[in-house]
Amino acid sequence: xxxxxxxxxxxxxxxxxxxxxxxxxxxxxxxxxxxxxxxxxxxxxxxxxxxxxxxxxxxxxxxxxxxxxxxxxxxxxxxxxxxxxxxxxxxxxxxxxxxxxxxxxxxxxxxxxxxxxxxxxxxxxxxxxxxxxxxxxxxxxxxxxxxxxxxxxxxxxxxxxxxxxxxxxxxxxxxxxxx
Amino acid sequence: xxxxxxxxxxxxxxxxxxxxxxxxxxxxxxxxxxxxxxxxxxxxxxxxxxxxxxxxxxxxxxxxxxxxxxxxxxxxxxxxxxxxxxxxxxxxxxxxxxxxxxxxxxxxxxxxxxxxxxxxxxxxxxxxxxxxxxxxxxxxxxxxxxxxxxxxxxxxxx
Numbered sequence: 001x002x003x004x005x006x007x008x009x010x011x012x013x014x015x016x017x018x019x020x021x022x023x024x025x026x027x028x029x030x031x032x033x034x035x036x037x038x039x040x041x042x043x044x045x046x047x048x049x050x051x052x053x054x055x056x057x058x059x060x061x062x063x064x065x066x067x068x069x070x071x072x073x074x075x076x077x078x079x080x081x082x083x084x085x086x087x088x089x090x091x092x093x094x095x096x097x098x099x100x101x102x103x104x105x106x107x108x109x110x111x112x113x114x115x116x117x118x119x120x121x122x123x124x125x126x127x128x129x130x131x132x133x134x135x136x137x138x139x140x141x142x143x144x145x146x147x148x149x150x151x152x153x154x155x156x157x158x159x160x161x162x163x164x165x166x167x168x169x170x171x172x173x174x175x176x177x178x179x
Numbered sequence: 180x181x182x183x184x185x186x187x188x189x190x191x192x193x194x195x196x197x198x199x200x201x202x203x204x205x206x207x208x209x210x211x212x213x214x215x216x217x218x219x220x221x222x223x224x225x226x227x228x229x230x231x232x233x234x235x236x237x238x239x240x241x242x243x244x245x246x247x248x249x250x251x252x253x254x255x256x257x258x259x260x261x262x263x264x265x266x267x268x269x270x271x272x273x274x275x276x277x278x279x280x281x282x283x284x285x286x287x288x289x290x291x292x293x294x295x296x297x298x299x300x301x302x303x304x305x306x307x308x309x310x311x312x313x314x315x316x317x318x319x320x321x322x323x324x325x326x327x328x329x330x331x332x333x334x335x336x337x
Contacts, residue, residue, distance in 0.1 A: 003326055006279075006329055006330060006333070007326070009275065009276065009279060010275075010298045010299060011298060011299060011301075012274050012275075013271065013272030013273060013274045013299070014272055014273050014274055015191070015195040015198045015204070015271070015272045015273070016273070017191050017194040017208075018208060020208070021190070021194060021208050021211055021212060024215075025186050025187075025190050025211070025212060025215045026186075026187075028186070028212065028215045028216050029182055029186040029187070029215065030183070110213075113216060
C-alpha cells in the first residue's frame with residue numbers, strides 16, 4: 001500500500017468518545033464554570049515570597065502565645081484565636097449522611113473530587129472536604145430543589161453502605177476504601 | 180477560552196490520542212477522565228501564547244498515560260508470574276482494516292503516539308515534538324520509521 005493511501009486510511013479511522021466519558025468530563029469541567037483567573041501568572045517563587053514571611057510571623061506568634069509559664073493571653077488574643085480557628089464542619093440539623101465504599105484510597109480521592117463537581121454543577125458548594133488516605137468526609141450544600149438529583153448522582157460514585165431517607169440540602173458524604 | 184470550552188472541544192482528541200498510545204480503549208476512557216481532572220487543577224498554568232489548548236491537553240494526557248503504562252508494566256510482570264494473560268485486544272479506531280489494526284498493535288507505543296499526533300490529530304511537527312518532549316527532527320524521523328514499519332507489515336500481510 002502506498003504511503004499516501006496508508007495515511008488516508010489512518011485518518012479515516014474514528015475513535016469516538018463514549019457518552020459516559022463525555023458526562024464524566026462535563027462534570028469535571030462544571031467545577032470550573034468561571035473564566036480564567038488573573039492570578040494565572042502567580043509563580044511558585046512569588047507565592048513563596050509571600051508565604052515564607054507570613055509563616056515565620058505565624059510561627060513566632062505561636063511560640064510567644066503558647067510559651068509555658070508565660071502570661072495568659074489577653075482577651076483580644078483569645079478572640080483572634082477563635083476567629084482564625086479552622087471552620088467548623090458541624091452539620092446543620094436535618095442533614096443527611098450518605099456513606100460510600102470505594103475500591104482503594106485513590107478511588108476515594110477521585111470520588112471526593114467528583115462529588116464536589118456534582119454539587120457545583122447543581123448550584124451547590126462544599127463547606128468541608130477532608131480526605132486522608134483511605135477515608136474521606138465531605139459536607140456538601142445544594143439548593144433544596146436539587147437535593148434529590150444530587151443524592152442520586154452521589155450514590156453512583158461508589159457502593160452505598162448507608163443511605164439517607166429523605167434528601168436534605170446539607171449532605172454529609174462519608175467515603176471509605178476497601179483496602 | 181474557559182476550561183469547560185477546552186474540554187468540550189478537545190475531548191475526542193485527548194481520548195483518541197490515549198486510545199492509540201495505550202492500545203486499550205477501556206483504559207483510555209479512565210485515563211481521559213483523569214487527564215481532565217489533572218488539567219483542571221493545572222489550568223491556571225496554561226499559557227495560550229505558548230501553544231494551543233489541544234497541544235497542552237495532549238501533554239497532560241501523555242504524563243497521565245506514562246504513569247499508567249509504568250504501573251501497568253509492573254502489574255503485568257506480577258500477573259505473568261501467576262497466570263497467563265487473557266487480555267482482550269481492543270481496536271484502536273473504527274474503520275481500520277484488520278491488517279492495519281494488527282500492524283498498529285505491533286508498533287511500540289512511542290511510534291503509535293507520533294502517528295496519532297501527526298497523522299490522526301494532524302498536529303504540526305513543532306507541536307507534536309512539544310507534546311513528546313523531543314526535537315521536531317526527531318519527531319519526523321520517528322514518524323517516517325513508524326510509517327515504513329506499517330507499510331512493510333501491510334506488504335507482508337498482502
